[in-house]
Amino acid sequence: MKNIEVPALARVEGEGGLYIGVKDGKAVEIRLDIYEPPRFFEGFLVGRFLQEVPDITARICGICPVAYQMSSVTALEAALGIEISPEVYALRRLMYCGEFIESHALHIYMLQAPDLLDVPSALDLAAVAPEVVKNALRMKRIGNEILKAIGGRSVHPVNACVGGWYRWPEADSIQALLPELEWALESAKEAVNWSLSLPYPDLEIDYEFVAIHHPEEYGVMRGDVWSSKGSQLPVQEYETRYLEEHVQHSNALHSHTVEGGHYLVGPLARLNLNHEQLMPEAKQALKETQLQLPLKNPYKSLIARAIELAHFYAEAIALVKSYNPTGPAHVQLKLKAGEGCGMSEAPRGLLYHRYKIDDQGRVQFARIVPPTAQNLPRIEADLFAIAPQLVKMKHETATLTAEHLVRAYDPCISCATHFLKLKVENRE
Amino acid sequence: MNIIVIGLGQTLRGDDAAGLEAVRLWQEKYPQTARTVRVELAELPGLTLLDLLEDMDAAILVDAVHASAPAGTLTRLGPDDLAAFTPGSGSAHGWGVAETLHLGRSLYPWLTDVRVTLIGIVGEQFATGAGLSPQVQAALAEAVERIEAEVRSLL
Numbered sequence: 001m002k003n004i005e006v007p008a009l010a011r012v013e014g015e016g017g018l019y020i021g022v023k024d025g026k027a028v029e030i031r032l033d034i035y036e037p038p039r040f041f042e043g044f045l046v047g048r049f050l051q052e053v054p055d056i057t058a059r060i061c062g063i064c065p066v067a068y069q070m071s072s073v074t075a076l077e078a079a080l081g082i083e084i085s086p087e088v089y090a091l092r093r094l095m096y097c098g099e100f101i102e103s104h105a106l107h108i109y110m111l112q113a114p115d116l117l118d119v120p121s122a123l124d125l126a127a128v129a130p131e132v133v134k135n136a137l138r139m140k141r142i143g144n145e146i147l148k149a150i151g152g153r154s155v156h157p158v159n160a161c162v163g164g165w166y167r168w169p170e171a172d173s174i175q176a177l178l179p180e181l182e183w184a185l186e187s188a189k190e191a192v193n194w195s196l197s198l199p200y201p202d203l204e205i206d207y208e209f210v211a212i213h214h215p216e217e218y219g220v221m222r223g224d225v226w227s228s229k230g231s232q233l234p235v236q237e238y239e240t241r242y243l244e245e246h247v248q249h250s251n252a253l254h255s256h257t258v259e260g261g262h263y264l265v266g267p268l269a270r271l272n273l274n275h276e277q278l279m280p281e282a283k284q285a286l287k288e289t290q291l292q293l294p295l296k297n298p299y300k301s302l303i304a305r306a307i308e309l310a311h312f313y314a315e316a317i318a319l320v321k322s323y324n325p326t327g328p329a330h331v332q333l334k335l336k337a338g339e340g341c342g343m344s345e346a347p348r349g350l351l352y353h354r355y356k357i358d359d360q361g362r363v364q365f366a367r368i369v370p371p372t373a374q375n376l377p378r379i380e381a382d383l384f385a386i387a388p389q390l391v392k393m394k395h396e397t398a399t400l401t402a403e404h405l406v407r408a409y410d411p412c413i414s415c416a417t418h419f420l421k422l423k424v425e426n427r428e
Numbered sequence: 429m430n431i432i433v434i435g436l437g438q439t440l441r442g443d444d445a446a447g448l449e450a451v452r453l454w455q456e457k458y459p460q461t462a463r464t465v466r467v468e469l470a471e472l473p474g475l476t477l478l479d480l481l482e483d484m485d486a487a488i489l490v491d492a493v494h495a496s497a498p499a500g501t502l503t504r505l506g507p508d509d510l511a512a513f514t515p516g517s518g519s520a521h522g523w524g525v526a527e528t529l530h531l532g533r534s535l536y537p538w539l540t541d542v543r544v545t546l547i548g549i550v551g552e553q554f555a556t557g558a559g560l561s562p563q564v565q566a567a568l569a570e571a572v573e574r575i576e577a578e579v580r581s582l583l
Contacts, residue, residue, distance in 0.1 A: 126534045134535050137475060144476060
């Protein structure tokens with residue numbers, strides 16, 4: 001087999017290359033090469049006042065800025081020993097609903113569905129199934145509207161701060177979201193049924209699933225770090241079990257457990273670990289699928305996203321109905337030196353932050369562990385699992401198959417560039 | 429008549445900020461005209477560009493463009509030119525103006541009734557952190573006049 005170069009992997013965020021080394025008809029090395037260096041953000045933050053951190057880190061990603069804001073405010077509030085009010089927390093949940101809605105609706109319909117339906121892009125999907133794409137855009141739009149109502153704009157919203165919010169949004173602008181949310185919830189239930197009808201490749205992996213778990217709510221911003229292997233750790237102990245290391249071919253660090261294993265974060269992990277905490281409407285939708293959990297097929301994370309969409313629409317409806325802010329929008333900060341960590345579930349998985357601050361509230365140290373860094377070794381391992389089939393395929397088919405698997409993870413390699421080159425090299 | 433003027437681009441990518449800057453300067457120079465229409469500065473609107481066009485009779489998009497002409501050259505694409513655009517990318521972040529309008533036309537019949545015009549400013553440097561090139565900077569004054577003339581032709 002001669003070397004193969006493929007110009008572009010579409011519908012993945014970030015710049016990377018895929019290398020497959022083949023010997024005696026077998027894949028002996030697989031590397032997801034990542035060139036993008038977003039981690040310089042941790043350096044930018046040093047010396048900055050803590051209140052700047054949520055809006056700076058939000059710039060790491062255009063699709064999940066809320067995740068960066070929420071993980072950072074949670075960590076910095078822990079460092080200052082601040083308790084936020086239930087009203088502040090409820091509005092944070094609502095804003096997070098908006099982000100999940102935007103991101104999942106985009107990924108399900110625009111990024112992954114074209115693979116499953118064997119069309120080149122969402123533009124082609126629109127040509128054959130215009131109603132599906134029209135509904136998708138409408139479902140996504142309500143997520144944008146939530147972010148705009150709370151944060152002033154739908155991309156890189158502002159308003160979140162350490163201690164709460166700069167101001168409460170007007171009740172009218174929040175209540176106005178309700179009709180579209182109610183429409184979207186019904187659409188999401190249909191989306192779950194539609195997701196079951198899609199043809200998924202056969203692949204089952206014995207994953208270690210890792211997600212935030214909370215006994216009383218679908219884990220997003222508070223709770224413990226649960227693993228399907230039985231580990232249950234408070235956020236303060238996250239770094240005792242989940243470690244990062246630099247690997248030569250990647251500018252994103254790679255995570256592994258202290259035992260050396262790979263693990264999976266994201267919608268499959270959340271659904272498998274937290275399905276008991278789904279909103280009743282989503283729980284019912286899941287029940288009607290008759291799926292046996294845990295789901296172990298990475299391609300079927302699309303189904304998990306569809307169920308989560310139903311959950312987040314239902315939760316957003318409840319939060320909008322109960323929105324009646326009283327009291328101050330944020331706690332007055334009393335600065336002191338300290339250290340704190342926080343985490344939240346970005347649409348593509350667990351996002352951990354840790355900060356040290358001085359007595360003037362200036363950042364002395366920052367650590368950010370994004371979900372895709374945790375999933376990268378797992379993606380490589382999954383590519384290894386399908387490599388025996390890949391090396392026997394025609395170049396074009398092999399590329400599409402590899403791309404599809406990578407896309408199923410919804411990796412957020414970065415927001416800078418958008419391609420992945422596939423190189424299959426024969427070492428014989 | 430509902431008219432929207434939309435400045436497009438990225439402030440952190442050199443000449444890609446040209447559309448945003450031109451619309452800002454036009455608002456400053458012609459505040460009375462600007463007050464009669466809706467004005468949006470949209471950094472990377474992606475698919476939400478379609479939301480901005482909803483309920484509009486006419487839209488003037490101002491954006492940096494790639495072309496064989498020298499940097500700073502102004503171009504105008506009318507509704508017919510834009511209708512002939514073919515999408516060139518299917519990437520996650522590749523929802524440029526052409527792709528988005530193409531998708532919109534295939535989904536929403538109302539979009540064909542929105543008279544969309546694009547004022548393009550040819551750019552040459554798009555590196556992260558680069559400022560506007562001198563050629564693009566020099567072209568902004570003329571771009572402002574083009575925006576004003578375009579809006580006035582619709583009022």
